[in-house]
Amino acid sequence: MFIYNGILYLMVRDQSYLYYILYLGSFIFLMASMDGLAYQYLWPGSTEFHQVSVLLFMNAVLLTAPLFGCSFLRLIDNNPILYRIMATLSWLGVMGMIGAFMLPYGFVVKTTSIVAVATVFIMLYVSVAVLIQRNSREVVIFLTAWATLMMGYVVYVSQKLGWMPINSFTEHAIEVGAIFEVLLLALSLADRINSERKAHLVTQNRMLELQVQANIELDQKVKERTEALEQLNVRLKEVSVTDSLTGVKNRRFFDTQLASEFQKACIGNKWLSLLMIDVDHFKAFNDQHGHQAGDLVLRKVAETITAEVRGEGDLVCRYGGEEFCVLLVNTDAGQAAEIAERIRTAVASRQASWQRQVLTVTASLGCCSIVPDTVHGAEALLKAADENLYRAKEAGRNRVVSSVID
Numbered sequence: 001m002f003i004y005n006g007i008l009y010l011m012v013r014d015q016s017y018l019y020y021i022l023y024l025g026s027f028i029f030l031m032a033s034m035d036g037l038a039y040q041y042l043w044p045g046s047t048e049f050h051q052v053s054v055l056l057f058m059n060a061v062l063l064t065a066p067l068f069g070c071s072f073l074r075l076i077d078n079n080p081i082l083y084r085i086m087a088t089l090s091w092l093g094v095m096g097m098i099g100a101f102m103l104p105y106g107f108v109v110k111t112t113s114i115v116a117v118a119t120v121f122i123m124l125y126v127s128v129a130v131l132i133q134r135n136s137r138e139v140v141i142f143l144t145a146w147a148t149l150m151m152g153y154v155v156y157v158s159q160k161l162g163w164m165p166i167n168s169f170t171e172h173a174i175e176v177g178a179i180f181e182v183l184l185l186a187l188s189l190a191d192r193i194n195s196e197r198k199a200h201l202v203t204q205n206r207m208l209e210l211q212v213q214a215n216i217e218l219d220q221k222v223k224e225r226t227e228a229l230e231q232l233n234v235r236l237k238e239v240s241v242t243d244s245l246t247g248v249k250n251r252r253f254f255d256t257q258l259a260s261e262f263q264k265a266c267i268g269n270k271w272l273s274l275l276m277i278d279v280d281h282f283k284a285f286n287d288q289h290g291h292q293a294g295d296l297v298l299r300k301v302a303e304t305i306t307a308e309v310r311g312e313g314d315l316v317c318r319y320g321g322e323e324f325c326v327l328l329v330n331t332d333a334g335q336a337a338e339i340a341e342r343i344r345t346a347v348a349s350r351q352a353s354w355q356r357q358v359l360t361v362t363a364s365l366g367c368c369s370i371v372p373d374t375v376h377g378a379e380a381l382l383k384a385a386d387e388n389l390y391r392a393k394e395a396g397r398n399r400v401v402s403s404v405i406d
Contacts, residue, residue, distance in 0.1 A: 152177020
């Protein structure tokens with residue numbers, strides 16, 4: 001058992017194993033000294049040391065047993081009061097070892113015997129206290145081990161007092177109890193390692209579960225943040241191409257889409273039409289009613305134009321100031337002129353309430369259509385539609401002027 005537990009200590013480096021093998025070694029030398037085997041084989045001829053060896057190793061047992069108990073039961077962390085009691089017993093063992101060389105033999109025998117009995121009782125008491133505080137199988141085995149040793153003492157003392165017969169069992173009751181104690185303590189250590197290993201596995205699995213859960217939560221948060229950022233980017237992109245006053249697309253977006261749709265129509269050999277719309281006499285309207293009224297009218301005009309433009313892929317933009325433009329994809333000149341006339345009529349009939357006033361405006365429209373080719377560019381379509389707009393204004397406003405680029 002000494003060699004086996006010594007190897008275990010070298011493997012696991014658990015302090016409890018160190019104190020256990022020291023206790024076991026002290027017990028082995030105590031038994032060898034009491035039986036005369038140590039004098040016969042280890043220090044033959046050294047009669048002076050042999051006289052004190054029993055006392056020396058008995059006190060070594062009293063020194064190491066409480067140390068092992070403190071470490072095994074983890075008293076320093078869980079019960080400091082019991083730890084101090086056990087530490088006191090260890091110091092008594094140290095004093096007994098010193099006294100074996102310096103004090104009278106008879107005095108040391110009596111005091112050591114008293115301390116030994118007290119140590120066994122105190123170890124039993126501490127074991128019971130820890131068992132009540134922390135019910136575990138290893139503590140039960142530890143308590144049983146010391147109870148076994150105590151039973152050995154009781155049988156031995158009863159035999160000496162004449163309460164029990166003298167035979168091999170009663171004569172060696174202490175040794176028998178101590179052997180069972182040693183075996184049970186080794187079993188308790190093994191059970192403790194097994195329990196700690198299981199607890200470690202449970203903790204490790206729990207940590208893995210927590211890590212997996214944390215990773216899932218982190219992935220979810222990253223996903224949510226990513227979606228939020230994507231939505232924000234979409235929103236920012238939308239804001240960057242949207243006119244803040246009217247809610248329709250802005251000039252920047254129109255320039256990009258005009259070039260793109262012109263190229264698509266050129267490749268597909270399809271019609272593309274452009275409407276340029278200007279609110280008539282808007283500067284005078286602002287001077288008369290104020291800019292806030294003017295902003296309201298521009299919003300209403302944008303809503304009216306958007307309501308009349310229903311084609312998929314068609315685009316309504318605020319070109320600048322009181323000017324709007326409509327890009328009509330796959331729309332020929334006749335269809336474009338019809339849409340332009342609907343917009344003109346709708347704008348003229350739209351009313352806006354402002355400070356108990358009913359506000360109305362009209363609009364002039366320039367319309368141009370083209371089947372794009374490599375000869376004419378998007379600038380030609382834009383220029384022609386703008387020129388038609390000025391013709392409509394020069395012709396008296398509130399009208400549509402259309403043309404086709406061949």
